[in-house]
Amino acid sequence: MKEEKGNDHMIKLNFAGIHTRQELHRYLEEKLQLPQSQGESLDNIYDFLTLAAGRLHIIVEGMSRNRSKLGGYLDGVVRSLRAAEAVTEGLTLEVREQMDADKEWLDNPAVVEQSCAYSRPVMVGMGDAPVPVSGQEGLMYRAEGMPYLRLCFANAVDVQIDIGGVRYPFLETDKDVWTVDLPLDPGFYYVHLYVDNCLVLSPFLPIGYGHCRPANYIEVGPMEEFCLMKDVPHGTIRHEYFVSRTTGRTETCVCYVPPGYEEGSGEYPVLYLQHGFGENERGWIWQGKVNHIMDNLLAEGKAVPMLIVMANGMVMTECEAGKLQLRHELFLEELKQDIIPFIEQKYRVKKDREHRAMAGLSMGSMQTSMLIGKDPELFAWAGLFSGFLHNLVGEHPDNSHLEEIRKPEFSRNMKLLFRGMGRQDDFWKNFEEDDAFCEEYSVVCIRREYEGGHDWNVWRKCIHDFLPMLFV
Structure with missing residues (x-):
């Protein structure tokens, strides 16, 4: 339906919520009042608009949320509209993006703070954002919101990026300057760069620890609002060292201490929060943003102040031929014998099961399940994120912990057992089991x-x- 804009006609095209090409074709036919089936061809759209009489202003909105579903095809529609605008008198196009209104998220500390320095994201062509200068590298955004990478690799012949098992080829847009558009929905993505088929780590993208090694990742914006740093009281992140009798080494853990702890004298409950396979104790801070999430919940009065303790669950021992083997049972012993006593000796925390919780993602959820089953006296609260009650490790997994969990008294004594998983998770079948x-x-x-x-x-x-x- 056309709306009046002064003496012009105005049409708003909002692509949010359109998931397939068929839906897009029908939508374009309706909004642009195209003849039937004309919306199925980008050339037809171009031809129809260039022949249309009168003045017409088209506003495009809602592109960034559908990039992974419609990808380059959606951008092709916009290119057709721009091409028609360039040769048609009276036709004007305005591309709006939610990201344009919310682009302050680009400078939010939750986005730019990382374990290593890197180039901040740049919004190219939006407001007063600069066009990339020579040598500038990193994640950037085009005017219509399309995220893209601009990286420099001298004398490279082939550059590709792997995101979730899908490879995207870069184009050399200038000498030694390589770019690639990323048709991705907003969110967090591990990325793997291949230069001439060699896996490399870029210092111009965020670096975390994942897949058992330092790994690049990107945050395609806008970031979820509840993850951002806000003008609220902030907790502190402490990096602690403790002697592990279990491993015979000095180990580390990371502690989130809520705002007000230093000024007070009261005791706090504790959540022991675990990462997944191939990650480490820093994952919930750098990748998970749990400190900002907790700060915001506390400021909104939605959570009880607590310590959050994150330890390295990848406890390894040396086996034959010097190889390292992951030992879940050793981490469980370390948590019981070393980490909990260390925290309860150093911090003002409550020392009973009603004020202890444990949670974890993926591998960390299995560790949580094992511990609440084998040692039910330790925790009254538990969370399994994208994870499992059953142990999936090994050819013949040890699921003896389920004997306790299946007892009626287990549920009577647990304050909370939380289970959550994404519907597109490869482990969904295990969730249903x-x-x-x-x-x-x-x-x-x-x-x-x-x-x-x-x-x-x-x-x-x-x-x-x-x-x-x-703890409610």
Whole structure:
């Protein structure tokens, strides 16, 4: 339907919520009042607009949220509209993007703070944002919101990036300057750069620890509002060292201490929060943003102040031929014998099970399940994010911990058992198997489903939902 804009006609095209090409074709036919089937061809759209009489102003909105669904095709529609605008008198195009209004998120500390320095994202062509200068590298955004990477690799022949198993080829747009458009929805993505088929780490993208090594990742914006740093009281992040009798080494853990702890004298409950396979104790801070999530919940009065302790669950021992083997049972012993006593000796925390919680994502969820089953006296609150009641490790997994969990007294004594997973997670079948287990044995739990896969975008939502349920 055309709207009046002064003496012009104005049409708003909002692509948010359109998931398929067929839906897009029907939408364009309706909004642009095209003849039937004309919306199925970008050339037809161009031809129709260039022949249309009168003055017409077209506003395009809602592109960034659908990039992974429609990808380059959606950008092709905009290119056709721009091409028609260039040769048609009276036709004007305005591309609006939610990101344009919210671009202050680009400078939010939750986005730019990382374990290593890197180039901040740049919004090219939006407001007073500069065009990239020579040598500038990193994640950038085009005027219509399309994220892209601009990186320099001298004398490279082939540059590609792997995101979730999909490879995107770069184009050399200037000498030694390589760019690639990324048709991605907003969110967190691990990325793997290949230069002439060699895996490399870029210092111009954020670096975390994942996949058992330092790894680049990107935040395609805008970031979820609950993850951003806001003008609220902030907790502190402490890096602690403790002697582990379990491993015979000095180990580390990371502690979130809530605002007000230093000024007060009261005791606090504790959440022991675990990462997934191939990550480490820093993951929930750099990738998970749990400190900002907790700060915001506390400021909104939605959570009880607590310490959050994050330890390295990848406890390894040397086996034959000098190889390292992951030992889940050793981490469980370390948590019981070393980490909990260390925290309870150093910090003002409550020391009973009603004021201890444990949660984890993926591998960390299995560790949580094992511990609440084998040592039910330790924790009264538990969270399993994209994870499992059953142990999936090994050819013949040890699931003896389920004997305790299936008992009626387990559910009577647990204050909370939270289970959450993304609907597109590759482990969804395992989630449903745990559903059946809970139903068969009347295990009481709170169950949440999310849009997304096995990644930090889901785990951030899990922890955001889980924290307000604790210690209430």
